[in-house]
Amino acid sequence: MSAPSASTSAGAVPTPGGLVPRETVELLRILRDGVPRTRAQLAESSGLARSTVAARLEALMDAGLIAPAADAASSGGRPPARVTFNAGARFVVAIDLGATHGVIAIADLAGSVLLAESSPLTIADGPERVLSWALSTAKRLVKVSGRPRSELAGVGIGLPGPVEHSTGMPINPPIMPGWDRFDVPAYVRRTFDVPVLVDNDVNVLALGEHAVSWPLEDDLLFVKVSTGIGLGIIAGGRLQRGAAGSAGDLGHVRVPFTRDTPRHGDVDADLEALASGPAIARYIAERGTPAASSADVLALSRGGHPDAVAGIRQAGRDLGEVLATCVNLFNPSVVVVGGSMARAGEHLIAGVREVVYRQSTPLATQHLQIVPAAAGETGGVLGAAIMVAQHLLDPV
Template sequence: MGETRRSTAAPAGLSSVLALLRDGVPRSRAELVELTGHARSTIAQRVDLLLKSGLLTHGGAASSTGGRPPETFAFAPASRIVLAADLGAAHLQMAVTDLGGTILAQRREVAAISDGPEAVLARVCALGIELLDEVSRPRRDLVGVGVGVPGPVEHETGRPRNPPIMPGWDGADIPGVLAASFRTPVLVDNDVNLMAAGEHWRLYADVDDLVFVKVATGIGAGIITAGRVYRGAQGAAGDLGHIAVPGGEPVACTCGNTGCLEALASRGAVRRAWLAAGRSAEEAGGVSALIATGDTLALDLTWRAGRDIGSVLAGTVSLLNPSVVVIGGSMAMDNPVLIEAISDVILTRSLALATRDLRIVGTGTGSQAAVLGASRMVADHVLSDEAIESLLA
């Protein structure tokens, strides 16, 4: 009997029903019963509650094999909104999205993370309010704020821990400051973790294992394994920029060591090499653009940076065996030479089995990767078993 049959599946709570529908495919009550293995009355109760909340909507009638076609239900991502913030070393990007990652309003501006938490978070609050006003949604529709920062984060508390390029931010209470302004849950993660999550969500949902590499002021990696972000024991997984480059020069790094990838191949490292070669500071900001003109020095420095990055990533590929390596960050935008140099070394030095079906590609989400990942982080949280009852209340 459908009312009493037992199952080893997880209880058919509100979040489990939503999880089945977040792929955008409408399903009937009968299909939800079949997929969860739970009672019709339980599924009916959950569907009715989610319809009242606005998180589900009527999806029309399904095809019928005879008789009245069954009604279907679909996830309604537009029913709630999320505020997402990407704090880079030299930029601030913010967006308002729905629960499906559709960007409703966004803004990007120059900002220095070195200005410290008080100044930067004040600007996050002000810009966030501007964007929320722009989308003209009731403030009660805002269900959470997601933030990415360019340094290690203690995931449980949302506080940065010993971030090398974020002076004054160690232990900063980012969730507390922002929650006071927005009166909603605030989640914080390393920006590259969010880039990996955003790229995975938008373009590679069918891939279980992916590495996203950000090449910009800093260099870091976000790791997706078994479809989830891997953060490590203290949230420091993926700190690629502070791995020593094999055979690299002993250049001092911001972390206190020498010969780190970030010290040899980041935007700052390329700029220093550019100036040391006698080229102008004005040109240094456009090294990537000069590649298209065939500038010999621009090509040489980019190729060298790519090979250094590839030499560190080669070990990462052999260790993690991802299906996809995505190269993003400001240095990689429209820069096929950098990606080619990275690919060349990975394919030469990594295990043959690990590279047999490996794809090494430039980012497809561009500068939006981190805000998409922040949006997904919040959506996953507020629609979880632990949080959804609070959301509906």
């Protein structure tokens, strides 16, 4: 994935995204928290000589990625000049596609959403139809924003299925007929000739939730409970995708039986068969109340239907059975529960907490927080924008 490089000093090696010289990445990483700093403060934080800091700041200034900040308050002498990250120097197109819903946005390099539009869709309509709609919407939003195409830094996309992140291709996605190994980046670059990054929706949501609600926490798990179940893993402050991009496939983990777990034959059921929206709907329907989808479950739970409340609470317990193992293995400081089923009040999370705090080790849970997602509908596009910004500005 290539893009025209920003101007750099002689001999500089640009990052993979081409926006900044590689040697300036550390300074930019410090400044991307939005706090203005003086050259002396940057030298102290980075351990670099002031002359080196000055030269690298000049390169970042030339690229438009930093700008002068308002002067610090004076204590009698001339206040030192400060610089700050210029997140508006470029913009990103962010696309979050779900099974039945899509959000398209324009965001800056800090992930702040500037414009957004959402619409119902059917992911099973296939890649060309769905992506054509998304790109048409994105073009219209770019026009509305008034930004020239030359300032577009990249496109980030979240898809509701397994994605080989290195190629951007969906791999055998169960609810996406026609998408298997479709070259999404190549199709998108016909419209926007910039770097295109694609990931599964849970990873993108994890990035968004981490940035919005938990930026100071380095170890976070984001679990999405909806039509399917997936896990996004933030470790050491970075998203972890695994060797092939399939890390976090929580829905196919077998759930150990407890006395409360409904039996599905003679073998343990996987988590998705017990705790997803459709699974909860089956639980309710088996008890005599019509329910066929996640939407039906939510409607019944909001009305206080006892079978819906019981089914959601049990789904939380089954989810907790698997998450307790994840907590013991990974020791996160935060577990965030999102997706449509997390919007059914406290019932799901109460079930998760009940099991995780009981079955995980005291050391792993003494400071653990289990909380509902807070980023809302724009969490996916925010995460998609951050994915692009990290690729361009902070490569591993």
